[in-house]
Amino acid sequence: MISILIAASIGLLISILFTPYLIRVFSKQGFGQEIREEGPQGHKSKRGTPTMGGVAIIVAMVVGYFAAHIIDWVRGSRSDGPTASGLLVLFLAVALGLVGFLDDFIKIRKQRNLGLNKTAKLVGQLVVAVAFGILVLQFADENGLTPASQHLSYVRDLTLIFLPVPVFIIFTYLLISAWSNAVNFTDGLDGLAGGAGAMVLATYVVISFWQARLSCVETPQAACYDVRDPLDLAVVAAAATGACVGFLWWNAAPAKIFMGDTGSLALGGLVAGLSMTTRTELLAIVIGGLFVVEMISVVAQIAVFRTTRRRLFRMAPFHHHFELAGWAETTVIIRFWLLAAICCMFGLGLFYSEQLGLGGG
Template sequence: MISILIAASVGLLVSILLTPYLIRVFSQQGFGQEIREEGPQGHKSKRGTPTMGGVAIITALVIGYFTAHLINWIGGSSSTGPTASGLIVLFLAVALGVVGFLDDFIKIRKQRNLGLNKTAKLVGQLVVALVFAVLVLQFADDRGLTPASQNLSYVRDLALIFFPVPIFIIFCYLLISAWSNAVNFTDGLDGLAGGASAMVLGTYVVIAFWQARLDCGVTPQAACYDVRDPLDLAVVAAAATGACIGFLWWNAAPAKIFMGDTGSLALGGLVAGLSMTTRTELLAIVIGGLFVVEMVSVVAQIAVFRTTRKRLFRMAPFHHHFELAGWAETTVIIRFWLLAAICCMFGLGLFYSEQLGIAGG
């Protein structure tokens, strides 16, 4: 529990102190956000706001995680230190952050709202997903548990759905690509993606901590969880939660800096990685419901327009639809945050009810 608190606190402090420094540096370098020409007219005034703030989130995440383990080691804690699961999820977030950074940097240099082309971005996500998929099936512990399972999971592995290795690799790519793009689509209003991500990652702190309390290797019983390193995953999620909250201090409306693809792809990768390593891929759809709705709105808009030449929404992603309907930006943000909170609470409720159902049965 101490490690979780340290990771969250350090992540928060590093993010809230580093972000204003990045604002100054990026402003001096002219690293400003380009705005979509077809976007809401009210967004034109945001052109030139420093972007790539995801650098602060990723830095705070990494420092928060390793500081928690360092302090435990100095204090003589019996903790085993960084684990395979925690390090692999960190790798996923940082690697996708690098892909996003390249995308942001190209946007800035070419003074346009399009960075990496679709093929380059696809290849970048594919390479990262391939490495992740290979790594999470290695490093079995003394119980034979690897960081992720080849079974599809809800709260625990579903024994009836097993992926052979080639299918598992494809599944990893689809999951990582979906979540990273879903958070990326949500990052269109000041603080929207940052606030929602903090809630989702905070939910995973609770889930991973609960799994650690009922680890099958410690408390064998019907209702325990076969997760390789649940407590360390809680530390990762806590550091990320603190990093998001610290960044949100500067990213909330009116934003002084945007996270850019650097942050949104990294945060999406965290959601994907945590869902796989905690064996909750299906439950994550509920917990990250806001991200799912935003992504579905884009897919639906494209599908309907290509088949009927009519728009389903005034503009996609979904949050822009309400802006064009006359809602104030802050109203959209707050109401979408409330939806994100409801999804997280509902997801936690499903997690807990499943636990009670097994324990009671």
């Protein structure tokens, strides 16, 4: 528990102190956000606001994670140090963050709202996802547990649904691509993705910690969890939560800096990675419900327009629909944060009710 608190505290501290430095550096270098012409007119004033702030989130998360383990080691804790599961989730977030950084950098250099073309972005996500999909089935511990399972999972593995390795890798790519793009779509208003992301990650701190308490390795029973490194995953999620909250201090409306694709792709990778390593891929759809609905609004808008030549929403992602309907930006953000919080609480409720159903409460 102490390592979780240390990771969250250091992640928060690094993020809240490092972000102003990035604001000064990026402003000096002219690394400002380009605003799409067809977007809400009220967003035109945001042009030139420093972007790529996701760098602060990634750095704070990584420093918070390793600092927690170093402090544990200095304290003489029984902690085994960084684990395969924790390191792989960090790898996924950092690698996707790098893809997003390249996208942001091209936008800035070419002074346009489009960075990497669709093919380049697709290839970047594909390479990262395939590498993660292969590695996450390696590194079995003494009990034979690997960081992820080839079974589809809700709160535990669904034993009836087994994915052969090639199918599992395809599934991994689709999952990672879906989550990273879902968070990316949500990142359209000041602090919206950062605040919602912090809630989802905090939920995974609770889930991972609960799984550690009822690990099948520690307490074999009907209601235990076959997760390889749940406590270390809680440390990763805590460090990322602290990093998001610290960044949100500067990213909240009116934003002094945007996370850019650097941050949104990294956060999406975290959600995907944590869902796979905690065996909660299906439950994550509920926990990250706001991100899911934002992505569905984009898909639905495209599908309806191509078939009927009419728009389902005034603009997609659908947070812009409410802006164009006359809601103030801060009103949209706060109400969407509330929706994100409801999704997280409902997800936790489902997680705990499943445990009660097995007599593990």
